[in-house]
Amino acid sequence: MDKSFSQSFEIRGSVFIDAGKASTEVKTILKQLGINSEIVRRVAIASYEAEMNVVMYAKRATMNFEVSSEKISIVVEDEGPGILNIELAMKEGYSTATTEMREMGFGAGMGLPNIKKNADSLKIESEVGKGTKLEFVINLKEQRVPTMSG
């Protein structure tokens, strides 16, 4: 079966009511493509965390989602404040979230670690005052055991 597929989503910052729409759509598409359910779950979780990060911190972003027979790649490029210290942001529990973000059930410093946990590879490029580009890949060919380490 040819699984090649790509789609772009626009995500608006601070629009909490729409937060999660892109990722739920990504999940629905992957299920329709007949992708293994454990992989679908990992992609959906990583994509949802990335989407929430945009809604919470950035002005806007584009989420590009691409499926090939080998892998699923998601690139989220935002216009926003950028990340001052990526190493620190990758630490579980580190957060700069506001009360409003926490009231949504997010902003507990689990976002980037959660993305890393579910992805086979994760790249973050960020420029303070401009924005952040997040790229993660989940392989379709080899199964892996997700871990929180590394």
Add this chain to the structure above:
Amino acid sequence: MTLSEVSSMLSCEVFCGEKEMNTIIEYGCASDLMSDVLAFSRSGAMLLTGLVNTQTIHTAFIAELKAVVFVRGKRPDKDLITLASEKKIPLLGTQFSMYEACGILYKNGLVPTMESITAKSSNG
């Protein structure tokens, strides 16, 4: 246990998903932090939470949870019930607190979804 058994143990009101009451609930998890649910839950789990907003429903859909039970008498509004119905996530509500609701389900054999930390607590 089935969702119907959960409902009767916690004297639940069913807001949507009446047709899914025979669903088997394999694990229980309880949190108001959706990131924790995304990080530590397993598909097939049911979520107990006091967080009543769209992120609860999206999290349940994304993490493949079987149902959501709102604790302490919290009630979802119409929009939330519509969203949950679209995503086929049964929503229930109980008057019990999170602590009591968890205790009742645990005592009746519902196993946790999150890994036990008893033997491996660390400072990070």
